[in-house]
Amino acid sequence: MPIIVQKFGGTSVANVERIRNVAKLVQKEIKKGNKVAVVVSAMSGETNKLVGFVNEFKVRNDAEYDTVVASGEQVTSGLLAIALHELGIPARSYQGWQLHIRTDSVHGKARIEEIVTKDIVAGFKKGEVAVIPGFQGVTSENRVSTLGRGGSDTSAVAVAAALKADRCDIYTDVDGVYTTDPRIVPEARKLKKVGYEEMLEMASLGAKVLHSRSVELAAKYQVPLQVLSSFEDSKEDIPGTILVKDEDIMERRVVTGIAYSQNEARITLIDVENVPGIAAKIFAPLADAEINVDMIVQNISEDGKKTDVSFTVPKGETEKAVKVLEGAKKAKKVGYARINSDTKVAKISVVGIGMISHSGVAAKMFATLASKGINILVIATSEIKISVLIDSQYMELAVRALHETYELHKKPAGGKAVATKKKAKK
Amino acid sequence: MPIIVQKFGGTSVANVERIRNVAKLVQKEIKKGNKVAVVVSAMSGETNKLVGFVNEFKVRNDAEYDTVVASGEQVTSGLLAIALHELGIPARSYQGWQLHIRTDSVHGKARIEEIVTKDIVAGFKKGEVAVIPGFQGVTSENRVSTLGRGGSDTSAVAVAAALKADRCDIYTDVDGVYTTDPRIVPEARKLKKVGYEEMLEMASLGAKVLHSRSVELAAKYQVPLQVLSSFEDSKEDIPGTILVKDEDIMERRVVTGIAYSQNEARITLIDVENVPGIAAKIFAPLADAEINVDMIVQNISEDGKKTDVSFTVPKGETEKAVKVLEGAKKAKKVGYARINSDTKVAKISVVGIGMISHSGVAAKMFATLASKGINILVIATSEIKISVLIDSQYMELAVRALHETYELHKKPAGGKAVATKKKAKK
Numbered sequence: 030m031p032i033i034v035q036k037f038g039g040t041s042v043a044n045v046e047r048i049r050n051v052a053k054l055v056q057k058e059i060k061k062g063n064k065v066a067v068v069v070s071a072m073s074g075e076t077n078k079l080v081g082f083v084n085e086f087k088v089r090n091d092a093e094y095d096t097v098v099a100s101g102e103q104v105t106s107g108l109l110a111i112a113l114h115e116l117g118i119p120a121r122s123y124q125g126w127q128l129h130i131r132t133d134s135v136h137g138k139a140r141i142e143e144i145v146t147k148d149i150v151a152g153f154k155k156g157e158v159a160v161i162p163g164f165q166g167v168t169s170e171n172r173v174s175t176l177g178r179g180g181s182d183t184s185a186v187a188v189a190a191a192l193k194a195d196r197c198d199i200y201t202d203v204d205g206v207y208t209t210d211p212r213i214v215p216e217a218r219k220l221k222k223v224g225y226e227e228m229l230e231m232a233s234l235g236a237k238v239l240h241s242r243s244v245e246l247a248a249k250y251q252v253p254l255q256v257l258s259s260f261e262d263s264k265e266d267i268p269g270t271i272l273v274k275d276e277d278i279m280e281r282r283v284v285t286g287i288a289y290s291q292n293e294a295r296i297t298l299i300d301v302e303n304v305p306g307i308a309a310k311i312f313a314p315l316a317d318a319e320i321n322v323d324m325i326v327q328n329i330s331e332d333g334k335k336t337d338v339s340f341t342v343p344k345g346e347t348e349k350a351v352k353v354l355e356g357a358k359k360a361k362k363v364g365y366a367r368i369n370s371d372t373k374v375a376k377i378s379v380v381g382i383g384m385i386s387h388s389g390v391a392a393k394m395f396a397t398l399a400s401k402g403i404n405i406l407v408i409a410t411s412e413i414k415i416s417v418l419i420d421s422q423y424m425e426l427a428v429r430a431l432h433e434t435y436e437l438h439k440k441p442a443g444g445k446a447v448a449t450k451k452k453a454k455k
Numbered sequence: 456m457p458i459i460v461q462k463f464g465g466t467s468v469a470n471v472e473r474i475r476n477v478a479k480l481v482q483k484e485i486k487k488g489n490k491v492a493v494v495v496s497a498m499s500g501e502t503n504k505l506v507g508f509v510n511e512f513k514v515r516n517d518a519e520y521d522t523v524v525a526s527g528e529q530v531t532s533g534l535l536a537i538a539l540h541e542l543g544i545p546a547r548s549y550q551g552w553q554l555h556i557r558t559d560s561v562h563g564k565a566r567i568e569e570i571v572t573k574d575i576v577a578g579f580k581k582g583e584v585a586v587i588p589g590f591q592g593v594t595s596e597n598r599v600s601t602l603g604r605g606g607s608d609t610s611a612v613a614v615a616a617a618l619k620a621d622r623c624d625i626y627t628d629v630d631g632v633y634t635t636d637p638r639i640v641p642e643a644r645k646l647k648k649v650g651y652e653e654m655l656e657m658a659s660l661g662a663k664v665l666h667s668r669s670v671e672l673a674a675k676y677q678v679p680l681q682v683l684s685s686f687e688d689s690k691e692d693i694p695g696t697i698l699v700k701d702e703d704i705m706e707r708r709v710v711t712g713i714a715y716s717q718n719e720a721r722i723t724l725i726d727v728e729n730v731p732g733i734a735a736k737i738f739a740p741l742a743d744a745e746i747n748v749d750m751i752v753q754n755i756s757e758d759g760k761k762t763d764v765s766f767t768v769p770k771g772e773t774e775k776a777v778k779v780l781e782g783a784k785k786a787k788k789v790g791y792a793r794i795n796s797d798t799k800v801a802k803i804s805v806v807g808i809g810m811i812s813h814s815g816v817a818a819k820m821f822a823t824l825a826s827k828g829i830n831i832l833v834i835a836t837s838e839i840k841i842s843v844l845i846d847s848q849y850m851e852l853a854v855r856a857l858h859e860t861y862e863l864h865k866k867p868a869g870g871k872a873v874a875t876k877k878k879a880k881k
Contacts, residue, residue, distance in 0.1 A: 045511040082534055085471040088541045096533035096548050100526040107523035108508055115514045122522050126552060127597055171553055 031195040033063045036185030039073035040202045041259040042105045052112035066159040068185040071101025091136030095175045102162030110160045120158040125166040132166035132174045139174035144191035179240025186243045190250035197254050204258035205270035208437035209287040216438035224275030224382045227285050230414045234288035234378040275382045283383035284435040290376045293341040300366035303336040310363045318353045320346050324409040375424035378416040397434045457621040459489045462611030465499035466628045467685040468531045478538035492585040494611040497527025517562030521601045528588030536586045546584040551592040558592035558600045565600035570617035605666025612669045616676035623680050630684035631696035634863035635713040642864035650701030650808045653711050656840045660714035660804040701808045709809035710861040716802045719767040726792035729762040740783045746772050750835040801850035804842040817841050823860045
């Protein structure tokens with residue numbers, strides 16, 4: 030009998046009525062003859078409430094934070110088990126410490142090390158559904174740990190990997206992965222299949238459908254992951270978007286989707302002394318301050334003596350980054366004339382595994398943006414994506430123009446995979 | 456170093472600000488050089504909210520109920536540990552399954568079988584405060600259990616017994632045990648000391664200060680239990696009411712307090728055939744239906760052939776009890792002419808360990824009620840209490856009159872204990 034893992038997010042379990050609806054979706058899989066393990070988030074709003082309590086204190090204790098915050102998922106797991114009983118389906122909840130879901134001891138952003146599945150498997154033999162709270166685990170010191178935001182997706186994939194599940198279905202409030210955000214481009218098309226690497230790029234570039242870590246884990250253990258909606262009833266066998274190995278994508282397409290994000294800010298250092306090792310001097314103090322730098326561009330001046338360096342940091346850390354660099358200037362650790370920052374920027378990314386074997390994607394992107402009069406501030410590329418930083422007021426315009434340029438509203442012809450066997454670098 | 460267990464109820468931990476106040480009360484004991492374990496309830500309203508979720512379902516699963524409902528205390532334990540850290544006091548939370556607090560497997564009303572204290576004791580050696588969620592434990596099947604309403608008091612006493620604590624302080628929203636409810640009798644006096652047996656009677660008779668099971672446990676393990684307020688700051692060493700062995704009460708008093716309750720209803724069977732074994736025939740079907748019968752009175756008619764039987768049941772089970780007895784009549788298991796019930800009744804109880812050696816308490820009670828024109832419907836007595844059932848509209852009047860009759864507003868003279876060594880029956 031196939032094993033299916035189903036995961037339901039906060040809006041899908043927001044109240045008892047919705048939990049009943051989730052129970053029906055579980056019942057559907059049971060009726061097909063599947064063995065089912067379900068992973069649930071906390072009721073929507075609950076985790077924020079609990080985090081709010083903890084944040085009222087002036088000190089932080091990560092282990093106690095986890096004890097408090099993990100309780101939200103505990104509640105939902107018990108309630109869903111009861112909802113399944115109501116439908117006459119045997120079910121029981123297993124907390125992280127009951128299974129165990131062993132994690133490392135990095136409280137607040139723990140990583141799963143092992144999931145003991147013997148109780149779940151024994152339950153399957155009795156026809157029992159296992160209900161597992163997402164987001165939480167237990168450390169080797171026997172304390173409750175949590176995996177960080179979006180951790181329930183990761184829990185679900187980890188459970189699926191441990192059970193060698195035939196499919197892991199992630200139910201969210203969208204019904205799949207789209208070529209871009211349908212709120213910006215109404216013609217955006219739902220993708221039947223997306224490669225793990227593509228999804229990983231899209232997730233880290235701002236597509237909010239899946240958490241990056243869960244995609245990473247799915248890729249590592251080759252878990253067939255499906256994204257679908259818990260609010261719509263579909264008759265299709267695979268109603269959502271399924272994540273597969275990049276080489277298994279059979280559609281002839283070069284670009285898969287357009288992602289965007291407004292979570293970054295640009296910082297520019299003007300008239301930096303252009304000496305060897307200057308990049309290290311700029312970025313070392315930022316690394317020491319635990320500020321993540323993403324896109325970087327350096328323009329060499331004509332005489333080669335002075336240069337401008339631009340880069341992006343998470344928007345919330347802009348002020349901190351500027352202070353760190355001003356401090357480094359005062360301490361004579363790095364020399365530059367002026368510093369400026371801009372938080373009104375957006376990152377637009379074109380993603381597609383097909384880029385590996387197709388040239389001209391970047392040129393097309395730059396030409397499209399130029400034709401709309403959109404100035405490119407910073408560029409960053411990888412084998413399967415090109416990202417540009419632009420003025421945020423042009424964000425929607427850029428996304429729409431690029432969606433049209435690459436004809437993403439059209440279903441590509443099926444056929445041989447365009448991706449080569451070569452793995453794309455992340 | 457003395458060991459103190461402190462327990463804080465829901466209103467004392469209702470929000471982060473109040474949890475900070477609780478941390479200060481813990482700090483006070485730490486500064487005196489005590490080792491401290493703290494037991495906490497869920498934030499007020501939280502348990503009701505969780506029970507509400509569970510009650511929305513048509514089926515019940517007691518193990519899942521406990522998983523859901525125990526989460527409230529988990530949250531508070533983590534938050535209090537952080538609040539203590541904020542004051543620079545080392546502290547950590549221990550869930551029922553972490554310690555362990557072993558209970559039997561009667562989910563929803565489990566009984567504590569064992570508390571493993573080695574982690575707490577090891578923590579004490581490092582100057583660490585143990586924060587323990589009340590109400591919850593773990594079964595031998597490794598599932599979360601709860602102790603039933605008021606269970607946090609029981610948890611605190613059990614922790615105190617296991618640690619052989621020097622004192623267990625129960626912080627509530629009242630500052631001690633009073634001769635009666637001060638909302639009814641403003642002259643009610645706070646008692647310095649109350650005997651375990653007296654408190655047990657008062658708790659089971661409606662005094663809401665402590666849960667009966669916690670008092671029972673305190674009596675069994677001779678835990679010195681203090682009831683005091685978390686909202687008032689007192690300079691006294693023992694600011695609340697302390698529970699001691701009945702023979703340790705040094706005040707010369709006959710009556711300790713007046714309790715009242717409106718939780719019961721009266722049922723009367725009229726013209727019952729007065730044959731041997733009739734009482735068993737009436738109460739057996741009620742016992743089968745798990746209806747608790749409390750006060751019972753049987754009036755024998757003049758000819759001895761017919762009798763009226765009155766008794767009380769919990770108010771919420773009145774209808775069920777009537778149905779059960781009507782069914783028994785139809786099934787010819789019990790014969791009577793008519794049945795009637797009354798939910799507008801109140802039980803008034805006079806409690807005092809001194810009654811054992813003093814006569815005339817009951818006579819004085821009946822005379823007082825008669826002088827106010829209050830009719831007594833049913834009487835029940837034990838060695839240390841007399842309870843009467845009256846029309847509920849006279850409840851306050853009766854309590855005030857009895858409080859005055861026994862001069863409870865006056866502080867009794869100290870001296871030798873009035874109680875004999877003989878243990879009072881419960």
